[in-house]
Every structure is written in C-alpha cells, then in structure tokens.
Amino acid sequence: xxxxxxxxxxxxxxxxxxxxxxxxxxxxxxxxxxxxxxxxxxxxxxxxxxxxxxxxxxxxxxxxxxxxxxxxxxxxxxxxxxxxxxxxxxxxxxxxxxxxxxxxxxxxxxxxxxxxxxxxxxxxxxxxxxxxxxxxxxxxxxxxxxxxxxxxxxxxxxxxxxxxxxxxxxxxxxxxxxxxxxxxxxxxxxxxxxxxxxxxxxxxxxxxxxxxxxxxxxxxxxxxxxxxxxxxxxxxxxxxxxxxxxxxxxxxxxxxxxxxxxxxxxxxxxxxxxxxxxxxxxxxxxxxxxxxxxxxxxxxxxxxxxxxxxxxxxxxxxxxxxxxxxxxxxxxxxxxxxxxxxxxxxxxxxxxxxxxxxxxxxxxxxxxxxxxxxxxxxxxxxxxxxxxxxxxxxxxxx
Amino acid sequence: xxxxxxxxxxxxxxxxxxxxxxxxxxxxxxxxxxxxxxxxxxxxxxxxxxxxxxxxxxxxxxxxxxxxxxxxxxxxxxxxxxxxxxxxxxxxxxxxxxxxxxxxxxxxxxxxxxxxxxxxxxxxxxxxxxxxxxxxxxxxxxxxxxxxxxxxxxxxxxxxxxxxxxxxxxxxxxxxxxxxxxxxxxxxxxxxxxxxxxxxxxxxxxxxxxxxxxxxxxxxxxxxxxxxxxxxxxxxxxxxxxxxxxxxxxxxxxxxxxxxxxxxxxxxxxxxxxxxxxxxxxxxxxxxxxxxxxxxxxxxxxxxxxxxxxxxxxxxxxxxxxxxxxxxxxxxxxxxxxxxxxxxxxxxxxxxxxxxxxxxxxxxxxxxxxxxxxxxxxxxxxxxxxxxxxxxxxxxxxxx
Numbered sequence: 001x002x003x004x005x006x007x008x009x010x011x012x013x014x015x016x017x018x019x020x021x022x023x024x025x026x027x028x029x030x031x032x033x034x035x036x037x038x039x040x041x042x043x044x045x046x047x048x049x050x051x052x053x054x055x056x057x058x059x060x061x062x063x064x065x066x067x068x069x070x071x072x073x074x075x076x077x078x079x080x081x082x083x084x085x086x087x088x089x090x091x092x093x094x095x096x097x098x099x100x101x102x103x104x105x106x107x108x109x110x111x112x113x114x115x116x117x118x119x120x121x122x123x124x125x126x127x128x129x130x131x132x133x134x135x136x137x138x139x140x141x142x143x144x145x146x147x148x149x150x151x152x153x154x155x156x157x158x159x160x161x162x163x164x165x166x167x168x169x170x171x172x173x174x175x176x177x178x179x180x181x182x183x184x185x186x187x188x189x190x191x192x193x194x195x196x197x198x199x200x201x202x203x204x205x206x207x208x209x210x211x212x213x214x215x216x217x218x219x220x221x222x223x224x225x226x227x228x229x230x231x232x233x234x235x236x237x238x239x240x241x242x243x244x245x246x247x248x249x250x251x252x253x254x255x256x257x258x259x260x261x262x263x264x265x266x267x268x269x270x271x272x273x274x275x276x277x278x279x280x281x282x283x284x285x286x287x288x289x290x291x292x293x294x295x296x297x298x299x300x301x302x303x304x305x306x307x308x309x310x311x312x313x314x315x316x317x318x319x320x321x322x323x324x325x326x327x328x329x330x331x332x333x334x335x336x337x338x339x340x341x342x343x344x345x346x347x348x349x350x351x352x353x354x355x356x357x358x359x360x361x362x363x364x365x366x367x368x369x370x371x372x373x374x375x376x377x378x379x380x381x382x383x384x385x386x387x388x389x390x391x392x393x394x395x396x397x398x
Numbered sequence: 399x400x401x402x403x404x405x406x407x408x409x410x411x412x413x414x415x416x417x418x419x420x421x422x423x424x425x426x427x428x429x430x431x432x433x434x435x436x437x438x439x440x441x442x443x444x445x446x447x448x449x450x451x452x453x454x455x456x457x458x459x460x461x462x463x464x465x466x467x468x469x470x471x472x473x474x475x476x477x478x479x480x481x482x483x484x485x486x487x488x489x490x491x492x493x494x495x496x497x498x499x500x501x502x503x504x505x506x507x508x509x510x511x512x513x514x515x516x517x518x519x520x521x522x523x524x525x526x527x528x529x530x531x532x533x534x535x536x537x538x539x540x541x542x543x544x545x546x547x548x549x550x551x552x553x554x555x556x557x558x559x560x561x562x563x564x565x566x567x568x569x570x571x572x573x574x575x576x577x578x579x580x581x582x583x584x585x586x587x588x589x590x591x592x593x594x595x596x597x598x599x600x601x602x603x604x605x606x607x608x609x610x611x612x613x614x615x616x617x618x619x620x621x622x623x624x625x626x627x628x629x630x631x632x633x634x635x636x637x638x639x640x641x642x643x644x645x646x647x648x649x650x651x652x653x654x655x656x657x658x659x660x661x662x663x664x665x666x667x668x669x670x671x672x673x674x675x676x677x678x679x680x681x682x683x684x685x686x687x688x689x690x691x692x693x694x695x696x697x698x699x700x701x702x703x704x705x706x707x708x709x710x711x712x713x714x715x716x717x718x719x720x721x722x723x724x725x726x727x728x729x730x731x732x733x734x735x736x737x738x739x740x741x742x743x744x745x746x747x748x749x750x751x752x753x754x755x756x757x758x759x760x761x762x763x764x765x766x767x768x769x770x771x772x773x774x775x776x777x778x779x780x781x782x783x784x785x786x787x788x789x790x791x792x793x794x795x796x797x798x
Contacts, residue, residue, distance in 0.1 A: 037431065039430060080732060081733050098736075332432040
C-alpha cells in the first residue's frame with residue numbers, strides 16, 4: 001500500500017523553480033515554477049504579471065486582457081487548447097492549457113500578451129463596453145455587491161478589476177503602450193507550468209520575454225464611487241461581515257474560516273452561509289456572507305453576531321482536526337487538473353511568496369491546533385468588523 | 399517527434415491489474431495526480447426494466463447511494479450517478495487517504511446493503527420532480543426523439559434511460575428492493591481506479607467482484623427510422639440532428655475526429671451567423687454506437703441544414719485529406735481530445751467504459767498517434783445514411 005504521506009507529498013510535490021532575476025538586472029527574467037505531472041501529455045501554463053493598475057488607470061490590466069484575448073484564443077485553438085484570462089487582486093493572469101508537445105508554441109503565444117495591445121477604435125470600444133458591464137454587475141447583484149463592498153472596506157487600496165468610470169474614460173483616450181509601460185517589468189512576470197514538461201523546456205520556452213518599455217504614464221488619482229449609492233437586486237436579505245486579520249497565521253485563519261462556516265451552517269439550516277479567507281498582497285481577512293429569507297433576517301443577524309464567540313465556546317481539538325483535513329482534501333480536489341493546480345501554485349507566487357509556499361501552506365494546515373484557532377478567534381473578536389447589509393427588495397403595492 | 403509519441407503512449411497507457419480479477423478491476427496508477435477517481439459501471443439499464451417501470455434503474459441507483467452521501471461528505475469525497483443506455487455509472491472522487499474507504503462504502507451500498515425505504519421514497523419524489531422539469535427542455539425533447547428514431551420506438555434504448563416522471567412515480571419500494579437484488583450484481587460490474595494508487599491497493603476491491611466476463615442483458619438490433627422524423631415543438635428555434643449508427647468494429651477515434659471536423663463546417667461563424675448552436679458526439683455501446691451531429695437553426699432553414707450536415711460528413715468520405723491539411727486538423731483534434739481527458743474522473747470513466755464495451759484492459763485511452771488521413775477517410779466512407787430528426791415549429795409546413 002502506498003504510504004499516505006508519500007501520496008500527499010507527490011500530489012503537492014515541491015516544484016522545480018527558477019527565481020526571478022533581481023530588479024534592475026541587465027537581463028531580467030521571469031520567475032518560473034514547474035510541477036511535473038506526467039499522467040497525461042498536456043501542460044497548463046499560467047503567466048501572471050504581478051502589478052497593480054497604474055494610479056488613475058484602474059481597470060487598465062483587465063481592459064488589455066479583453067483586447068488581447070480574442071487573438072490568444074484563436075491561436076491556442078489551433079492546437080486544441082483553451083485560454084483563461086483573469087484579473088486578480090494580485091496580478092494580471094493568463095492561463096493556457098494544451099498538448100505538452102506544443103509547449104514552445106503555447107509559450108510563444110503567451111509571450112504575446114507581454115506587449116501592449118495594438119487596438120483599433122472599434123476593438124477598444126467593444127472591450128471598454130465589456131469591462132463596463134462587469135463593473136456594473138459587481139454592484140447590481142447582491143452576492144457580488146456584498147463581497148465588493150466588504151473588500152472596499154477591508155482593503156481600500158484593492159480597486160475593482162473592472163476599474164472605475166473615470167479611469168475608463170481616461171483609458172479610452174490614453175496611449176495604451178504608455179499605460180502598459182507603467183505596469184510591465186520582466187521581473188514582475190511569474191510563470192507556473194504544470195503537466196508533462198520539464199523545467200529546462202519551460203525555461204527555454206520563456207527565455208525571450210520583452211524588455212521593460214520605459215517610464216509609462218504619470219500617476220493620477222482613482223476615485224471609487226461609494227457603494228452606499230447603489231441598490232443591488234436582492235430577493236433575500238443579505239449581510240456580510242469582514243474582519244481584517246493581518247497578523248494571523250494564514251493556515252490557522254483558513255481552518256477558522258472552515259470551522260465558522262460549519263458552525264453557522266449547522267445553526268442556520270434555512271440560510272445560505274459562506275465564510276471565506278481572503279488573502280492577497282493587500283492583506284488578509286475573513287469574510288462572512290449570509291443570505292436568508294426576509295422573515296429570518298433578525299434571527300440570522302443575531303446568530304451571526306454571536307458566531308465568533310459561539311465557535312470559541314464550542315471548539316475542541318477534534319473539530320479542528322476534521323476541519324483541517326477537510327480543507328486539505330478540498331485543496332487536492334480543486335487542484336485535480338493541471339490548470340487548477342497551476343492556479344493554486346500561482347496564487348501563492350502572485351502574493352510575492354517564495355517558491356514552495358503552496359506546499360508549505362498545505363503542510364501547515366495539517367499542523368493547526370485548537371490553540372491556533374483560539375488565537376485567531378481572539379484576534380477577530382478584538383477587531384471591529386466591516387458590516388454590509390442588503391435588504392430584500394419588495395414590490396410596491398398599488 | 400518519435401520520442402514525443404512514445405512519451406504520449408506511455409502517459410496514456412493503463413497498467414493491467416496483475417491478478418485473476420484483472421478484467422473487472424483496472425488500475426491506472428498516476429503518481430502526481432492529486433486525487434483518486436473510481437468509476438464503477440454496472441451493466442444494467444432500460445433493457446432490464448419491466449414495462450411500466452421505466453426509470454427504475456436510475457431510481458434504484460439514487461436510492462441505494464442516498465444513505466451513504468453523509469459518509470462520503472465526511473470523507474470530503476464526491477459521488478456522481480449517471481444513467482446510460484447500457485449501464486449505470488457511479489463516480490467517486492476522493493483524496494488519496496480516503497479513496498479506499500469511499501469506494502468500499504459505495505460498493506457495500508451497491509452490493510451488500512438493502513434499500514432504505516425512506517431514502518427510496520425521498521429519491522422517487524426528487525427524481526420525478528427533476529424529470530418533470532426536464533420534460534419541457536428542448537434538448538431533452540430532441541434526445542428523446544433521436545433515441546426513438548435511431549433505435550426504434552419498441553427498443554428499450556429508444557426511450558429515455560432515466561424513465562419519465564410518470565413511470566418513476568409508479569415504482570414502489572418493493573420494486574426497487576427486488577430490482578437491486580436482481581440487477582445490481584457484481585457480475586455486471588467493472589471498476590476503474592485512476593490516481594496516485596498502488597495497483598496492490600485495489601486488491602481489497604476484488605472481494606466485491608465476481609470473476610469472468612461482464613454479464614449483460616442482450617438487446618435486439620436497433621431498427622432506425624428510414625425517413626426523416628419531424629416533431630412539432632413550440633419554440634422560436636428549431637433543432638436538427640443527423641445520427642450515423644456504426645458497428646462494433648468501427649474506428650472510434652477516427653469517427654471522433656470526423657465528428658469534430660464535420661460540425662466545424664456547419665458551426666456559427668461569419669458565413670453562418672444563423673447557426674445558434676452546434677454539437678458533435680460519439681457514443682459507444684456494446685455492438686456499436688452512434689455519431690451524432692446537432693444544430694440549432696431558424697425553423698425555416700431546417701431542411702437546408704440537414705442537407706448541409708450530411709454534406710459535411712460526405713465531404714470527408716469523398717476524398718482523403720491531403721497530408722498538410724490533415725496534419726493541421728489532427729494537431730487541433732489531438733489537443734481537444736487530450737483536454738477531454740484532463741481530469742482524473744474523465745480518465746476513469748473512459749477506462750471503465752472501454753473495459754465494459756470492449757473488454758480491453760490495456761492500451762492507450764485515446765488512440766491518437768496512429769490516426770492518418772486514410773483512417774479518417776475510411777471511417778467516413780464506412781458510415782451509412784444518417785437518421786435525420788427535426789424538432790421545432792416548422793413555420794413553412796404549417797402555412798401549407
């Protein structure tokens with residue numbers, strides 16, 4: 001029988017890595033992480049540019065993704081591959097998945113996103129319209145609104161991926177190559193490759209990334225419209241609570257989030273409860289989002305108010321052990337395809353963490369104790385939570 | 399290039415289980431895959447159901463697994479139940495430390511536990527409600543019409559494998575209990591395990607399996623419709639299906655490639671803005687299978703698109719593609735086919751189905767390296783005339 005510890009180690013094996021060259025070095029190169037998974041001759045290549053949008057140009061990274069995506073999709077489809085483009089709080093991320101035998105072709109295609117897009121007016125308008133829709137959607141629907149409003153309270157510097165109206169107006173007339181120049185540096189590029197490939201092949205495929213392109217646009221100010229001005233659509237009552245937890249141990253915070261979710265779901269069987277560990281380079285925190293029937297809102301609010309203390313009073317070592325095991329298994333389940341595994345590994349490197357941090361986090365979750373969780377709970381209880389509430393909309397009676 | 403081909407074959411090959419039960423429990427060890435997927439296929443379905451009890455297989459599958467869901471949840475394992483024409487599929491995905499317990503729990507529920515009457519009643523209500531909701535769906539309506547047209551109205555595979563809301567409501571707890579004992583037997587089952595497992599670890603599962611070939615209920619030969627089938631459906635769009643039945647010795651991988659190439663020729667694009675949706679599928683069962691092409695188009699154009707569908711397939715039967723053309727198409731198909739198998743559960747499903755249908759326990763999951771323009775040409779030429787099914791409002795016909 002295969003040793004279980006070995007099985008885990010194999011699943012989240014320490015990948016081969018090439019650290020980035022120091023900033024300002026003559027030949028700056030991207031950081032490369034490779035996890036070999038020989039089960040199938042495919043590879044997932046995740047390229048991320050670790051950069052905030054230039055001040056005053058919020059949404060620039062995502063707008064460029066919209067401009068670059070059609071060509072990227074068309075090229076990757078030629079080898080039967082798939083593309084995903086996401087703007088996270090940490091990075092502008094592109095992932096392509098395709099045959100491992102096409103590594104060089106896929107890498108060459110991906111390198112194309114490291115230059116400013118040359119867009120015509122029509123393409124720019126279409127991309128700006130798509131980003132504007134995403135920006136509206138964040139404020140129109142209750143689940144997204146609650147999370148966006150909490151994020152704005154917890155991490156004010158973390159601007160929406162879809163930007164702001166004022167910034168988008170600027171981007172419509174700005175020179176995109178100058179905006180790109182303000183974001184792009186080769187040493188900010190991070191590559192994660194998962195699949196049937198070797199480190200040498202991936203290094204060779206990404207050896208020629210474009211050089212930095214000058215100073216870029218001058219910084220301006222971003223103005224985010226207040227969330228209180230919006231009325232999101234809600235058929236149920238929604239409320240969110242968010243706690244900043246900058247000093248908490250990330251593994252203990254993740255396990256606490258799972259315990260709090262389990263605790264509340266057992267007590268709120270007629271409500272939808274999510275508890276999430278938010279962790280970006282802006283900081284980390286715990287977000288609690290609840291949706292419940294209009295008539296249950298007062299009861300649900302009381303349950304939520306007392307949830308941290310309630311969990312602390314009912315905590316024991318077995319609960320912590322079970323929650324930690326559940327988190328670890330879910331990590332494995334989520335990362336069961338090369339693309340998802342690249343996402344997990346990339347999320348850690350995008351926060352600027354060292355190579356192998358995903359593996360260390362996975363191991364650390366197993367070592368979380370009751371005392372660790374209690375320490376996190378005390379930290380959260382001492383903090384003032386961010387509060388967001390959205391009442392259910394009611395039809396006006398004539 | 400040759401080295402790459404060999405590497406691909408190694409990566410796609412399956413290690414046979416080195417014991418007496420090798421043809422029933424197949425293991426594909428994959429060091430580096432984070433989870434284990436176990437696929438249990440039991441060769442029981444509509445052909446085993448009595449008249450008036452259509453859907454009892456699916457109901458039994460759901461009823462017998464419902465009580466173990468909390469156990470699987472506690473192991474953070476996922477279970478999916480899908481009813482096919484010729485078999486019912488159970489897929490378990492679990493972490494390497496829990497897959498054995500999760501799979502054993504499933505096999506005990508299937509082959510040892512009696513049915514739970516409360517769970518059966520609950521599942522019957524839920525299944526009937528789900529089927530009722532699906533009966534209004536055009537995709538389901540088309541699938542029902544296509545099945546009836548391809549296999550024949552009287553054929554057990556000519557109706558929905560999951561039954562109807564009405565037929566499921568008629569099934570009693572005692573019926574489910576009897577069906578479980580008669581139909582869900584180990585001599586009808588195959589198991590495929592994919593993930594970071596030692597082949598020896600599957601030894602524990604041998605106790606559940608009977609030696610020998612898989613027992614299955616023989617079905618009559620299909621009686622496909624010899625003229626287009628037209629079904630009125632209240633909608634603003636229309637559906638067209640062209641279905642090509644094929645024999646057991648057909649070149650399945652070449653047909654998969656053909657299906658993709660053919661549907662590409664009629665899919666949405668600058669020259670075909672009126673095509674709302676398109677789909678190609680190759681399904682395989684013991685004794686043969688079908689290549690299905692489907693389009694969603696404006697109702698006035700259904701006849702035209704049926705002809706275009708047939709012409710798209712005929713194009714590849716007419717003349718073999720040139721080498722350069724074939725290479726670029728194979729390059730794309732290879733990638734798409736690989737991505738179909740990217741999750742461990744997809745590989746477990748493909749493996750179990752191959753064992754059930756062909757009895758083969760070794761070889762590549764997808765035979766891509768040997769595909770040639772000539773094989774594609776031969777596969778297209780071997781197809782007969784398609785069975786054509788229309789579903790829609792048929793504006794022009796109504797005017798007449």
